[in-house]
Amino acid sequence: MEESKKKIHEEIDPLTNDKFVPDHEFDGIRELNNNPPSWLNILFVITLIFGYAYLVNYHWFKAGDLQEEAYAKEIAKYTIIEEEDVEQVAENALPIVYPLTDETRLADGAKIFANNCAVCHLAEGQGLVGPNLTDDYWIHGGSYDEVKTLIMNGVIAKGMIAWKTQLSKKKIDNVASYIFTLRGTNPPNPKAPEGELYKAE
Ligand code: HEC
Numbered sequence: 526m527e528e529s530k531k532k533i534h535e536e537i538d539p540l541t542n543d544k545f546v547p548d549h550e551f552d553g554i555r556e557l558n559n560n561p562p563s564w565l566n567i568l569f570v571i572t573l574i575f576g577y578a579y580l581v582n583y584h585w586f587k588a589g590d591l592q593e594e595a596y597a598k599e600i601a602k603y604t605i606i607e608e609e610d611v612e613q614v615a616e617n618a619l620p621i622v623y624p625l626t627d628e629t630r631l632a633d634g635a636k637i638f639a640n641n642c643a644v645c646h647l648a649e650g651q652g653l654v655g656p657n658l659t660d661d662y663w664i665h666g667g668s669y670d671e672v673k674t675l676i677m678n679g680v681i682a683k684g685m686i687a688w689k690t691q692l693s694k695k696k697i698d699n700v701a702s703y704i705f706t707l708r709g710t711n712p713p714n715p716k717a718p719e720g721e722l723y724k725a726e
Pocket of ligand 1: 683685
């Protein structure tokens, strides 16, 4: 018994020179014990490398969005545009003339200010390249409408950007309203007053 098994194991197919798999015979048909072809091995290694790279990139370093997040982001883009369209229509019908008090919009305004305006007006609005936004002196008028219009159109010659090409109307209202919350906060090292004393009517 032992002898015959060993013999089968070592048996070579005379046609292909490949080894037979021992004991794999049915109806006189026998299975060969071939190595997989090298192109298949190479492909396998490539899928391994890809798999690890994917794992490290997406699950370890979280450098990319997985499909659910990518999809949600794409959808969110269109939802925001739709929301803004609706609000835009509403705003055109009845422009906002007073600073907003809504907390989420003010928080968004604070973020916009930190990202876009603080370089020139400083983090607390005390002024650097741009004027102090916390005092009652305004070069271009201190009413909400005047401030908002100025942010939209800028003063290109003086280095103040026209933000209407960069920010939506909604965002401009958010940041303009946020600036109003800075008034009278007396931050340290303020820039000297510029413009005229503004008094709300
Ligand atoms: C590159 C520098 C720069 C950046 C960035 C900048 N500003 Fe200005 N800003 C200025 C300058 C300079 C003036 C003064 C313009 C003038 O003298 O007429 C100004 C003026 C203003 C005024 C009018 C002040 C007044 O006294 O009438 C407001 C309001 C204002 N900026 C808001 C913003 C907001 C909001 C942002 C961000 C969305 C911003 N600025 C970003 C440079 C900047």
